[in-house]
Amino acid sequence: MNHFKKNSVSRIIAYFSMEIAVDERIPTYSGGLGILAGDTLSAAASVGFSMVGVSLLYRKGYFFQRIDENGVQTEEPVEWIVDDFLVEQQPRVKIQLENREITLRAWLYEIEQMDHKIPVYFLDTDLPENDPYDRGLSGFLYGGDDRYRLCQEAVLGIGGVRMLRALGYKKIDRFHMNEGHSSLLTLELLREQMVEAGHDQASWEDIEAVRALCVFTTHTPVAAGHDKFPLSLVKQVLPFFPLHGELRDIFCCGDYLNMTYLALNLSHYINGVAKRHSEVSRMLFSHYEIDAITNGIHVPSWLSGPIQKLFDEHIPRWKEDIFSIRYAISIPLKEIWEAHLINKRLLLDFINRQKNVGMDIDHFTIGFARRMTAYKRPELIFTNLERLNSIAKSVGPLQLIFAGKAHPKDEEGKKIIQRIHAIRHLLGPEIKLVFIENYDLALAKRIVAGVDLWLNNPQPPFEASGTSGMKAAINGVPSLSVLDGWWIEGCIEGTTGWSFGMDLFQLKESKENALSLNRDASDLYDKLEKLIMPIFYNNPDSYASIMRSCIAINGSFFNAQRMLMQYVLKAYY
Structure with a gap:
């Protein structure tokens, strides 16, 4: 400094x-x-x-x-x-x-x-x-x-x-x-x-x-x-x-x-x-x-109040030495989890007031918020609704929060939003889906801090970097993402989050959209069903440990300073 x-x-x-x-x-x-x-x-x-x-x-x-x-x-x-x-x-x-x-x-x-x-x-x-x-x-x-x-x-x-x-x-x-x-x-x-x-x-x-x-x-x-x-x-x-x-x-x-x-x-x-x-x-x-x-990301701009309070208590002068956030690894798991629950409650209360959907703080909640355009593949998680409904029935309830704007001239992006809305009626009672309009800075700060998992699945290699997952990480929210953009550098499998999908370096195959789409969707479902959601529902301490690692490892490095x-x-x- x-x-x-x-x-x-x-x-x-x-x-x-x-x-x-x-x-x-x-x-x-x-x-x-x-x-x-x-x-x-x-x-x-x-x-x-x-x-x-x-x-x-x-x-x-x-x-x-x-x-x-x-x-x-x-x-x-x-x-x-x-x-x-x-x-x-x-x-x-x-x-x-x-x-x-x-x-x-x-x-x-x-x-x-x-x-x-x-x-x-x-x-x-x-x-x-x-x-x-x-x-x-x-x-x-x-x-x-x-x-x-x-x-x-x-x-x-x-x-x-x-x-x-x-x-x-x-x-x-x-x-x-x-x-x-x-x-x-x-x-x-x-x-x-x-x-x-x-x-x-x-x-x-x-x-x-x-x-x-x-x-x-x-x-x-x-x-x-x-x-x-x-x-x-x-x-x-x-x-x-x-x-x-x-x-x-x-x-x-x-x-x-x-x-x-x-x-x-x-x-x-x-x-x-x-x-x-x-x-x-x-x-x-x-x-x-x-x-x-x-x-x-500029950490003070994206850090939620509850997580900042932990930093103030456990990492003195962190604002003056942003790299000292690595010492978050010593914050007790119970405090990490309690801070996250405050953020999750704030988000779900906001959504329930806006949309009257009755989202539950105990249910696993995924966030997907970015520009609505085809290469971001917002609909990937809905590729096989039968499989998605089965996961929610067998492992635990699922809540999906979507947000994002389509460019006024992007007709396909607008159709994506319409299709996501229509999917709500095809989901079982164990899955709640909401699309929040007018995605902006204020809404982004609520979502990145309040969900349990940040989902990112663009078509490789079109994600230049992406910073939304960094904003989630500093608030203790792990990512589930394809290996593209920053996530190649930020993913320590099972420690800061999870990866899924095809090998990024097979660029020729990435152009075969139907093949890569179905394989990526299948891999996404496997990670949710067999790994991520069981940890969340059955071993909350392990999930809190991953949340803490997100902060200490990715938060201390993927920052604007x-x-x-x-x-x-x-x-x-």
Whole structure:
């Protein structure tokens, strides 16, 4: 901690992300990417490291999710009052989009941890001097068509650099692009470099100077996660974009601007977000050196009250030395179990009030909460309902808590939610299933702390990292997960949780969806029936011991302070 504070005076890192979650009441995030960004900046505040966050303001949020009795999702704009939470800043900057000049302002939110503050600036185009279309760029997160997205990303990247300069950040040591959405910032840095060097056209020396400033974290092996725009659109929206010349291939990928390739080409350090993800990324982007820094969570943000009370009693000064959480291994099992029961009661009381389902604190409860999309395979546990009902009859009652949003344009994701709702009527009396709408930070904190088991079953190798299981672990909730993302590193079978499913390295077979689906489902049922649920129902001390190991082993390592330390050592210095 002292190392960070000693050196942070002379270094500052600008952290750019399309979404940053700073407060559950501020709808500037949709899911994992934004929450990871918020946790990263919170970790910087916790250790006194100098960073500044840059994102966009979304006056209508991602969306407010409503689900009717048939499981049909509808989306509504989020209603919130910007100046109740953020402070408007005085500077105004301008960027050019198409043939228009757009004025931007910034709103400030300060993340405060351990007496240190990290500023986060949210860029806003909703100003009376702007064209109505441009004012709407501060509307929805991940909304609109390609033109809307490209304009938003120009505001973030180009406008973000200009705003930082206007706010007085003249000397920034690194620009960290959290995913490719912000990679147009490289163009603004290149323009600055050319002006400083007195060049009319970019040279290789200018390119190298920009690379030295930039760090890029890629977060997804899923094709849809990599934004690309046809050059015909780029030429219209960004008339200054360098489409020609000997450096063209630095900026363009065939007939497209691929935001990921732009970031790859103009960064001196590139990383994936788990060891396996970096391997997959090196296969996807074979000409690039891609390191691995596994994601982590900001522990104080995700720790439930009852578990924090245990830390305060048994691990003095744990907030100052987050790695000391390993000493949780000495907390008495009875206290671990009692703290968990408090969290479980809080969750089940909330659900019973919301949904009137009568969930029982003595019954084994599984949580599955994440974005509802096909590759996450939310329906895997329902593959064989006869087998699932049989397990609940023979071993013990089962309670399933689901939550998550489907992107408004993801029709298959919406159908998944409908099918999960329909399954409720096919389950025996020993199984209770509930789907909680409008999954957000507040609901996530309830679920990760209150369930008995965290379920994660994406189609390998599409889980880049995943952090929800880390949040469960710090609260003493073990995971049952396929070996993908962070779980390859975090799973000690029978000690921190359990794995199931096919061998992750058989990538060819993973594409044979029917085969891998049925085999994974069968393995999932075997683990529940023969191992996990019998421990829970017949040997609660053994289950509490696994819960304690989750905290001490995974909680002490898969945290944002460790992650930030690795960024400092590998990317920022």
